[in-house]
Amino acid sequence: MSSNTSSHDKYQQDLASYRIIFQQAAIGMAKVSLDGLFIDVNQKLCAMVGYTQEELQHKTFQDITYAPDLDADIAYIEKMLSKVIDTYSMEKRYICKNGSLLWVALTVSLVCLPSGEPEFFISIIEDIQQRKLTEQQLESSQKRLQAVLDASIDGFWVIRASDAKLMEVNDVYCKLSGYSRVELLGMCISDLECNEKPGDVARHMQKVIEEGGDVFVTKHRRKNNEIWPVEVTVTYSDIDGGRFFVVLRDASSEYLHHELLNLQVQLAELMRRGSIKDLSLAALDKAEVLTASSIGFFHLIDSTEEYIKLQVWSTQTIQNFCSAIGLEAHYPISQAGVWGDCVRQRQTVIHNDYKGLTHKQGLPPGHPGIVREIVVPIIRNDKILAILGVGNKQVDYTAADANILQSIGNVLFDYIxxxxxxEHIEFLAYYDALTHLPNRVLLHDRLKHAIHKSMRGRESLGVAYLDLDGFKPVNDLYGHAVGDSFLIAFAERITNSLRSGDTMARLGGDEFAIILPDLASVGDAEQILWRLLEILAEPFFIQKHKIVVGASIGLTVYPLDDSSPEDLLVHADQAMYQAKWHGKNTVCIYDATKNARRHSTQKLMSELKLAFASNELRMLLQPRIELATCQVVGFEASPYWQHPQRGLICITELCLSLGDIPQNIDIVDEWLFDQAVMQLIAWEAANIHLPLNININHNSLCNTTFLDLVKARLSELPGTLATRLEISIQRPTMATASESLAQVLTDYIALGMHFTLDVCGMSCSHLGQTYRLPIRKIKLDPKLVQEATTDQGSYKKLCDLINLAREYRLPVIGQGINDLETTALLTDLGCQFGQGKVFANSLPAMLASRWYQNWHQNPCYKEIISLKTVHAHSAVLNLVINSVTEWGNAVIKLLETMVNAGNISQDNSNLILCSDQCPISRWYEKLGTFVYGKNHRFAFQEAKHRSLHTTAYNLCKLVQTPDNEQTQSEITKFKRQLANFIDDIKHLEYPRPRSSEPPQVPN
Structure with missing residues (x-):
């Protein structure tokens, strides 16, 4: 019994010891039933999974095993129960009470009964969570490192911390950088880094050591000096004395994306305040930077893909090389050189060997030399709408450059x-969609402003209402498409015939309104409107249909009709219906205006009668110069009225402004003729043998009384003196340019006289209708002459008139020449004679004779003669060359003054050096562009001119330094630069008149 008791006690002691060991074990332990239920668990296991002992004893191991690991666990169990294995070990994951996963190392043994039957499992569980995390990190690091080393897109460096030199580099970075591995090993970071200097690199390395790593974007320099963006990921380890492990990724796509976003922000801002040219310039500058180019150009192309609608050069190109101004300032694309391949082939073209291209057409003098270029088309709906190109990169262009340009081009054109x-939506708010004329809204706005301007300046303001006669049948016969085309052509023809400050608006259908500001009188408005009817009488040819229409025009004039803007239009409309009632195709004036005008005319002409009695009439003479020789070839006499209150009034201009020819104007013409005859006699006595031209109204010429007077007075002249009298006919209407008038003039010609036609306000077609008149010369509209150097439309009209006169072999007289630039232009266009303030104002006879005798000593004579120098074939170019030469001499004189005096007035310096105030700049923007805009050489002159001013400005700064040797060297350079610029100007080809032979000037 005692033996049994002793054995039992020992068993209990062993059991207690086992329990203590079981519970206090440093690893998890569990007794698990054959079906997986936890029978007993120790404290360590409970702590590992977060459950209490009681909670775990109600769970199976299956409940807390992570599902992906369960199948392997059960498979081992089955092998044990099948006595295939006695024990097994595995790594698995438990699901803790808080839901987290715990990695454990599990060892399981099977406990069997003496009979050999399985009884339960003993599980030993070790927490390996930290080890697993370490392994995962190490594995991840190893995989990342291996991926970096093996990948084909990212470069890899190992850098020695002590001297920042490359110890290891992979093939990818070799390929990206263009260097071989041998060349890279031993290089320092600063040999490749563009953004950081060696000192910056050292500070950055220290920062990485302190923080363990960094990620940043920088730029590296390839072997061919090309710059490329790099994203750098660097980590530091203190192994082997310190190593940096660096991953380098080509960030070009991200950099391009970032730059495109910046460009979009810039373009969005320019959308509100800039033009399409501004948008294009911003995109070009960005394209140059991203492709490392030095030339950039953008061309908008018309629908035919043959002509350029707008051309823009980059800022760098304009500053250093060339620029071009204006629309269509370029030759046709079919005539373009190699850059035109982009349009012809309808794809991106890269010319890296420009010199070796066999189909290049060469470059005009002054064009920057091209080494290589790339041009991309911008295509929408299979139409090339624009091209974008850059050139002169230091290395070959690649597909990456093409991608950059294409991306920029697409962004740019989206914004365009x-x-x-x-702009089209805004346009439609104020303009007619069909004719592009102002609509009713804009008309009212401009009318209000015109009324306010008239109130301030005291000029009259005409308001006309025009309704087409015979337009409805056009639509009925030919359809609305033809009708619309006609309205467009009608609007263009009338608009081109109006003055620059006039406004024509479409009110709807075939009704139009016209605002005529700055009128001296009602007659001015009538003259304009009658001229429009004459112009409208010419047939239109629309889609092979000949269309002839007329118009009924109503007119009212403010302030004679002192009404509101709305009422002025109503009154003009009422007058238009009066024109319809009077038979159409005529001009009618609103009654209030007509009455006021009649009263004003009667008052003025009644005062003119008194002028005779008071001796207030004067004859003033203005010289006429032959432009080719600069010789005086005659004078023009005009009647003036020395009005007591209004001062000196030209009666010829007064009659034109009144519209209606006063009935008593014949007495002025008779007086003027008498004065002219007496002047010829006086000149003959003074040995002055010059023709004298007088302005006579065509109504007086048709008066037999005047003809009788002429016959009587000429009979008193000795010899052939009558042949020196020349009469200028003030512009007749087409009704008076008939055979009857031609016959009247023939009667005067029989007396030895000659006639000149004043074509003021005439178009080329009207000039053509005067062929029946026996005239010897024509006189140009002075306003047209004065506007020709600043308005391209006026310049074209002037060219057309002079060329048409050349075809009729009629010499041309240019009136209103007020400056040398206009003188030079008319000379180049083939105008034979000139009058204007540049030569002399209208003078009394005595002063005119004195002026004539001293003409060759006149400074104006010398300036005009200088236009005939042999610098160039063109007087305009000679004027420019003279101006540049004078400016260059002024700069040299300024420099010499500064050298001697050591200083000079800042105002004088700015006056000479400021390119914007230089006459050449104004010439380049206006007349130069009109005449030479399509000339290849012209595109480069503005940049060279600006460069001249910059050089001069820098010289003025340099002169103030003590380095005289450098100063003299730079002055020599400036002189050479000036001479080259003048040589370029000389070789601009001036477009000659259509006929190489000038008309024969009558004796």
Missing amino acids: EHKTSR
């Missing part, structure tokens, strides 16, 4: 389309 659409 957006801006164009927005």
Whole structure:
């Protein structure tokens, strides 16, 4: 019994010891039933999974095993129960009470009964969570490192911390950088880094050591000196004395994306305040930077893909090389050189060997030399709408450059389309969609402003209402498409015939309104409107249909009709219906205006009668110069009225402004003729043998009384003196330009006189209708002459008139020449004679004779003669060359003064050096562009001119330094630069008149 008791006690002691060991074990332990239920668990296991002992004893191991690991666990169990194995070990994951996963190392043994039957499992569980995390991190690090080393897109460096030199580099970075591995090993970071200097690199390395790593974007330099963006990921380890492990990724795509976003922000801002040219310039500058180019150009192309609608050069190109101004200032694309391949082939073209291209057409003098270029088309709906190109990169262009340009081009054109659409919407708010004329809204706005301007300046303002006669049959016969085309052509023809400050608006259908500001009288408005009817009488040819229409026009004039803007239009409309009632195709004036005008005319002309009695009439003479020789070939006599209150009034201009020819104007013409005859006699006595031109109204010429007077006075003249009398006919209407008028003029010609036709306000077609008149010369509209150097439309009209006169072999007299630039232009266009303030104002006879005798000593004579120098074939170019030469001499004189005096007035310096105030700049923007805009050489002159001013400005700064040797060297350089610029100007080819032979000037 005692033996049994002793054995039992020992068993209990062993059991207690086992329990203590079981519970206090440093690893998890569990007794598990054959079906997986936890029978007993120790404290360590409970702590590992977060459950209490009681909670675990109600769970199976299956409940807390992570599902992906369960199948392997059960498979081992089954092998044990099948006595295939006695024990097993595995790594698995438990699901803790808080839901987290715990990695454990599990060892399981099977406990069997003496009979061999399985009884339960003993599980030993070790927490390996930390080890697993370490392994995972190590594995991840190893995989990342291996991926970096093996990948084909990212470069890899190992850098020695002590001297920042490359110890290891992979093939990818070799390929990205263009260097071989041998060349890279031993290089320092600063040999490749562009953004950081060696000192910056050292500070950055220290920062990485302190923080363990860094990620940043920088730029590296390839072997061919090309710069490329790099994203750098660097970590530091203190192994082997310190190593940096660096991953380098080509960040070009991200950099391009970032730069495109910046460009979009910039373009969005320009959308509100800039033009399409501004948008294009911003995109070009960005394209140059991203492709490392030095030339950039953008061309908008018309729908035919043959002509350029707008060309823009980058800022760098304009500053250093060339620029071009204006629309269509370019030759046709079919005549373009190698850059035109982009349009012809309809794809991106890269010319890296420009010199070796066999089909290049060469470059005009002054064009920057091209080494290589790339041009991309911008295509929408299979139409090339624009091209974008850059050139002269230091290395070959690649597909990556093409991608950059294409991306920029697409972004740019999206904004251009957006801006164009927005502008079109805004346009439709104020303009007619069909004719592009102002609509009723804009008309009212401009009418209000015109009324306010008239109130301030005391000029009259005409408001006309025009309704087409015979337009409805056009639509009925030919359809609305032809009708619309006709309205467009009608609007263009009338608009081109109006003055620059006039406004024509479409009110709807075939009704239009015209605002005529700055009128001296009602007659001015009538003259304009009658001229429009004459112009409208010319047939239109629309889609092979000949269309002839007329118009009924109503007119009212403010302030004679002192009404509101709305009422002025109503009154003009009422007058238009009066024109319809009077038979159409005529002009009628609103009654209030007509009455006021009649009263004003009667008052003025009644005062003119008194002028005779008061001896207030004057004859003033203006010299006429032969432009080719600069010789005086005659004078023009005009009647003036020395009005007691209004001062000196030109009676010829007064009659034109009144519109209706006053009935008593014949007495002025008779007086003027008498004065002219006496002047010829006086000149003959003074040995002055010059023709004298007098302005006579065509109504007076048709008056037999005037003809009798002429016969009587000419009979008193000795010899052939009558042949020196020349009469200028003030512009007749087409009704008077008939055979009857031609016969009248023939009667005067029989007396030895000659006639000149004043074509003021005439178009080329009207000039053509005067061929029946026996005229010897024509006189140009002075306003047209004065505007020709600043308005391209006036310049074209002037060219057309002079060329038409050349075809009729009629010499041309240019009136209103007020400056040398206009003198030079008319000389180049083939105008034979000139009159204007540049030569002399209208003078009394005595002063005119004195002026004539001293003409060759006149400074104006010398300036005009200088236009005949042999610098160039063109007087305009000679004027420019003379101006540049004078400016250059002034700069040299300024420099010499500064050298001697050591200083000079800042005002004088700025006056000479400021390129914007230089006459050449104004010439370049206006007349130069009109004449030479399509000349290849012309595109480069503005940049060279600006460069001249910059050099001069820098010289003025340099002169103030003590380095005289450098100063003299730079002055020599400036002189050479000036001479080259003048040589370029000389070789601009001036477009000659259509006929190489000038008309024969009558004796």
